[in-house]
Amino acid sequence: MSNVPLSGQRLWDSLMEMAQIGGTAKGGNNRQTLTDLDSDGRHLLRRWAEAAGCTMAVDRVGNMTLTRPGRDASRKSVAFGSHLDTQPTGGKFDGVLGVLAGLEILRAVHEAGIETEAPLMLINWTNEEGARFAPPMMGSGAAMGIFTEAEVLAKQDPEGLVFGEELARIGWRGDADPAALRDIGAYLELHIEQGKLLEDAGKQVGVVTHALAQNWLEVTVEGEEAHGGSPMAGRRDALMAAAPLIAAIEEIALDAVTAAGDPGRATVGRLTVYPDSRNIAPSRIWFSIDTRHHDPELLSRMATEIRERAATIxxxxxxxxxxxxxxxxxxxxxxxxxxxxxxxxxxxxxxxxMDMPTGIGHDAVYVARRVPTTMIFCPCHGGISHNEAESITPEWAEAGMRVLADAVLATAGIAKD
Known part of the structure; x- marks a missing residue:
């Protein structure tokens, strides 16, 4: 694909220009889904893609598609992309790299006058992050049938604002059927790793082979309230029971090792205490558990062992x-x-x-249930992401973009005269 005038500098400049929309004082981004800033980012992407000869469509949950026709109109589109929405204290590259690397492919093909056999389609998925409207990956989930349109459009943010109404308010509720995206021929997504395996290994590109299985649990511990000055003997302190169980969850994950030496992953991300008073031993604790593994059988065993440990405690x-x-x-x-x-x-x-899995949910994971899909990872410094300090190098970005372009064009086929 040496005749395709891809520009790493233009990709980097575009990343920096998009980062000005919702830029934060600490150098990150706050461009949450269905905000005015999200709309501004979408308009910029539209202008850039239309200048590269693309036609835009928007579906009923706000997914943007920017398509360049191919010679063979009967062939299914080869799609690529990611998302422009960010966390409240997000970085410049999570999701955005995949969208703008895809834009660079369209620009280069347009400039060179290259015709592909299959159409090329850049997708900006709505609400991948789930920061404002939960759960995440709503746009791809609705398109692939994981969620219904009705449930997505009815979701509310913490202030009670409704997804569908906000989508319409910012002008990005289209009339295309999101289910039509189940008929694309292939989907490829470039994304920052959000981990440090590539950086530690000195690799420029991650070839993503699969997404880990995930099992999320919720735990409620019920004890009895006691005055902080009462004797310790006989207390039924819910927090003192939750603490060893939480510690055991990490131990169970690290012990669930595959033959290749890959352990499980486990996170307790949320915890609530009742009655939440300084001088009362708590009577109720609630917490979440997020477990993930390469091996579904070991993932199931982790849940069984967590339940067994809970019964003992x-x-x-x-x-x-x-x-x-x-x-x-x-x-x-x-x-x-x-x-x-x-x-x-x-x-x-x-x-x-290097070959590697993704332990993190991405739009590609939902798309893969319906469409031939793969991902490409770019390193990020220290594995830091969902953080204003998120950082990559221009060279890493360009490497990922060039691998994406090569794979996309090999899949779409370059028309021969």
Missing amino acids: AAHRGVTIRIEDFWYSPMTPFDPALVGRVRDAAERLGYAH
């Missing part, structure tokens, strides 16, 4: 512990042919690369 402490299933996402393999195409591109272009 409950009996010892004189409390009750209830563990409920909250959400499950299966291990999702990416398309072997596309994965191979990405790997071949990295080798052909001379970039140091």
Whole structure:
């Protein structure tokens, strides 16, 4: 693909220009979904893509598609992209890199007058982050049938504002059917790693082979309130029962090791205390558990061991512990042919690369349930993401973009005269 005039500098300049929309004092971005700033970012992307010969469509949940026709109108589009929305204290690159790297492909192909056999389609998915409207990945979820349109449009933010009404207010509620995106021919997504495996290994490109299985649980510990000055003996302190269980969750994850040496992952991200008073031993604790693993069987075993440990602690402490299933996402393999195409591109272009999974949810994970899909990872400094300090190098961005372009154009085919 040496005749395609891809520009790493133009990609970087575009990233920096987009970062001015919702830029924060600490150098990050606050461009949350369905805000006026989100609308501004969408308008900028539209102007850039239309200047590169693309036609825009917007569906009923706000997903933007920017399409460049191919020679063979009967062929399904080869799609690529990510998301422009950010966390409240997000960085410049999470999601945005994938969108603007895709834009650079469209610009370069347009400038060179290259015609592809299949159409090329850049997608900006709505509300990948889920920071304002939960859950995340609503746009791709609605498109792929994981969520219904009705439930997405009815979601409310913490202030009670309704998703569908806010989408209409900022002018980005279209009339296209999101389900039509199930008919694309392939989907490729470039994203920052949001971890430090690539940086530690000295690799420029991550070839993403699959998404880890995820199992989320909710735990309620019920004990009995006691005055902070009462004797310790006989207390049924819910927090003192929750504490060893939380510690055990990390231990269980680290012990769930595959033959290749890959352990599980577990996080307690939310915890509430009742009655939340300085001088009362709590009677009720609620907390969330997020578990992930390469091996679905080991993931299931982790949940079983957590429940067994909870039963032991409950009996010892004189409390009750209830563990409920909250959400499950299966291990999702990416398309072997596309994965191979990405790997071949990295080798052909001379970039140091490694195969790896994603332990983090992305739009590509939902899309992969319906469409041949793969991902490409770019390193990020220290693995820091969802943080204003998120940082990558121009060279990393360009490497990921060039591998993406090579794989996209190999998939779409360049028309021969």
